[in-house]
Amino acid sequence: MNREQLEQRVNSAIIRLIHQKGYICAVDVLMESGILAKKDYETWRNRRVPYLERVCHANLSQLSAVNHLIRSYAVKNELKPSYTAYMSWGKGKKEKLRFSKTGNETIEKNYATHYVSPALKKKKEEEHTDSTAADSEGL
Numbered sequence: 001m002n003r004e005q006l007e008q009r010v011n012s013a014i015i016r017l018i019h020q021k022g023y024i025c026a027v028d029v030l031m032e033s034g035i036l037a038k039k040d041y042e043t044w045r046n047r048r049v050p051y052l053e054r055v056c057h058a059n060l061s062q063l064s065a066v067n068h069l070i071r072s073y074a075v076k077n078e079l080k081p082s083y084t085a086y087m088s089w090g091k092g093k094k095e096k097l098r099f100s101k102t103g104n105e106t107i108e109k110n111y112a113t114h115y116v117s118p119a120l121k122k123k124k125e126e127e128h129t130d131s132t133a134a135d136s137e138g139l
Contacts, residue, residue: 001058006058006065009033010066010069011069011073012033013028013029013032014069014070014073016032018077022116022119023079023115023116023117024114025084025112025114026066026067026070026099026112026113027041027052029066030056030063035057035063035066036052036055036057037057040055040056041055044097045088045089046089046090047088047090047097050101051097051098051100051103052098052100053099053101054101067107067110070115071115074115077117079118080115080116081113081115082113082114083109083112083113083114084112084114085112086099099112
Protein backbone atom coordinates (compact mmCIF):
# COMPACT_ATOMS: atom_id res chain seq x y z
CA MET A 1 0.00 0.00 0.00
CA ASN A 2 1.47 3.37 -0.98
CA ARG A 3 1.26 6.58 1.08
CA GLU A 4 -1.74 7.95 -0.84
CA GLN A 5 -3.71 4.72 -0.42
CA LEU A 6 -2.84 4.65 3.27
CA GLU A 7 -4.04 8.24 3.75
CA GLN A 8 -7.31 7.51 1.94
CA ARG A 9 -8.00 4.40 4.03
CA VAL A 10 -7.11 6.12 7.29
CA ASN A 11 -9.08 9.30 6.55
CA SER A 12 -12.15 7.24 5.59
CA ALA A 13 -11.82 5.25 8.81
CA ILE A 14 -11.50 8.45 10.87
CA ILE A 15 -14.65 9.95 9.33
CA ARG A 16 -16.67 6.74 9.89
CA LEU A 17 -15.49 6.40 13.49
CA ILE A 18 -16.10 10.02 14.48
CA HIS A 19 -19.67 9.70 13.18
CA GLN A 20 -20.26 6.29 14.80
CA LYS A 21 -18.57 6.78 18.16
CA GLY A 22 -17.95 10.51 18.56
CA TYR A 23 -14.24 9.89 19.13
CA ILE A 24 -11.23 8.40 17.39
CA CYS A 25 -8.29 6.41 18.66
CA ALA A 26 -5.38 4.66 17.00
CA VAL A 27 -6.55 1.12 17.72
CA ASP A 28 -10.01 1.71 16.22
CA VAL A 29 -8.55 3.49 13.18
CA LEU A 30 -6.08 0.65 12.63
CA MET A 31 -8.87 -1.94 12.78
CA GLU A 32 -11.29 0.11 10.67
CA SER A 33 -8.66 0.65 7.98
CA GLY A 34 -7.69 -3.03 7.83
CA ILE A 35 -4.21 -2.64 9.29
CA LEU A 36 -5.08 -4.51 12.48
CA ALA A 37 -7.32 -7.57 12.57
CA LYS A 38 -9.75 -7.83 15.46
CA LYS A 39 -8.35 -11.27 16.27
CA ASP A 40 -4.83 -9.82 16.52
CA TYR A 41 -6.11 -6.96 18.68
CA GLU A 42 -7.66 -9.48 21.08
CA THR A 43 -4.45 -11.53 21.09
CA TRP A 44 -2.56 -8.39 22.17
CA ARG A 45 -5.15 -7.50 24.82
CA ASN A 46 -4.79 -11.01 26.24
CA ARG A 47 -0.96 -10.58 26.48
CA ARG A 48 -0.16 -13.23 23.88
CA VAL A 49 2.07 -10.79 21.97
CA PRO A 50 4.45 -8.33 23.65
CA TYR A 51 3.38 -5.19 21.77
CA LEU A 52 0.65 -4.12 19.32
CA GLU A 53 2.90 -3.09 16.42
CA ARG A 54 4.01 -6.70 16.09
CA VAL A 55 0.56 -7.81 14.85
CA CYS A 56 -0.19 -4.80 12.63
CA HIS A 57 -0.13 -5.34 8.87
CA ALA A 58 1.95 -2.23 8.16
CA ASN A 59 5.53 -1.14 8.64
CA LEU A 60 6.67 1.32 11.31
CA SER A 61 6.74 4.22 8.86
CA GLN A 62 3.11 3.56 7.93
CA LEU A 63 2.07 3.21 11.57
CA SER A 64 3.76 6.51 12.35
CA ALA A 65 1.88 8.10 9.44
CA VAL A 66 -1.43 6.75 10.80
CA ASN A 67 -0.78 8.32 14.20
CA HIS A 68 0.21 11.58 12.51
CA LEU A 69 -3.01 11.62 10.44
CA ILE A 70 -5.09 11.01 13.56
CA ARG A 71 -3.40 13.85 15.46
CA SER A 72 -3.69 16.20 12.48
CA TYR A 73 -7.40 15.48 12.11
CA ALA A 74 -7.90 15.97 15.84
CA VAL A 75 -6.16 19.36 15.84
CA LYS A 76 -7.98 20.58 12.71
CA ASN A 77 -11.35 19.57 14.14
CA GLU A 78 -10.66 20.69 17.71
CA LEU A 79 -11.10 17.24 19.23
CA LYS A 80 -10.19 16.97 22.88
CA PRO A 81 -7.30 14.58 23.66
CA SER A 82 -7.95 12.07 26.42
CA TYR A 83 -5.27 9.60 27.50
CA THR A 84 -6.62 6.09 27.96
CA ALA A 85 -4.69 3.37 29.76
CA TYR A 86 -4.93 0.07 27.91
CA MET A 87 -4.92 -2.77 30.40
CA SER A 88 -4.70 -6.47 29.66
CA TRP A 89 -7.73 -8.71 29.57
CA GLY A 90 -8.14 -12.20 30.97
CA LYS A 91 -7.27 -13.90 34.21
CA GLY A 92 -4.54 -12.74 36.48
CA LYS A 93 -3.15 -9.36 37.30
CA LYS A 94 -4.14 -6.60 34.90
CA GLU A 95 -1.06 -5.13 33.28
CA LYS A 96 -0.56 -1.99 31.24
CA LEU A 97 -0.10 -3.00 27.62
CA ARG A 98 2.63 -1.84 25.27
CA PHE A 99 1.95 -0.57 21.78
CA SER A 100 5.50 -0.26 20.40
CA LYS A 101 8.60 -2.42 20.39
CA THR A 102 10.70 0.40 21.87
CA GLY A 103 8.20 1.40 24.56
CA ASN A 104 9.08 5.06 23.84
CA GLU A 105 6.85 7.22 26.04
CA THR A 106 5.81 9.60 23.23
CA ILE A 107 4.91 6.76 20.88
CA GLU A 108 2.99 4.96 23.61
CA LYS A 109 1.06 8.13 24.44
CA ASN A 110 0.20 8.70 20.77
CA TYR A 111 -1.30 5.22 20.49
CA ALA A 112 -3.20 5.49 23.79
CA THR A 113 -4.77 8.92 23.29
CA HIS A 114 -8.42 9.10 22.30
CA TYR A 115 -9.66 12.27 20.62
CA VAL A 116 -13.20 13.19 21.62
CA SER A 117 -15.57 15.30 19.57
CA PRO A 118 -16.86 18.38 21.43
CA ALA A 119 -20.32 17.49 20.08
CA LEU A 120 -20.17 14.13 21.90
CA LYS A 121 -19.15 15.80 25.15
CA LYS A 122 -21.98 18.31 24.81
CA LYS A 123 -24.49 15.52 24.08
CA LYS A 124 -23.37 13.56 27.17
CA GLU A 125 -23.63 16.68 29.34
CA GLU A 126 -27.17 17.29 28.05
CA GLU A 127 -28.13 13.66 28.73
CA HIS A 128 -26.71 13.95 32.25
CA THR A 129 -28.63 17.20 32.85
CA ASP A 130 -31.83 15.63 31.52
CA SER A 131 -31.47 12.53 33.71
CA THR A 132 -30.64 14.64 36.77
CA ALA A 133 -33.71 16.79 36.17
CA ALA A 134 -35.86 13.66 35.76
CA ASP A 135 -34.47 12.23 39.02
CA SER A 136 -35.24 15.48 40.84
CA GLU A 137 -38.81 15.51 39.57
CA GLY A 138 -39.29 11.94 40.74
CA LEU A 139 -38.46 12.83 44.38
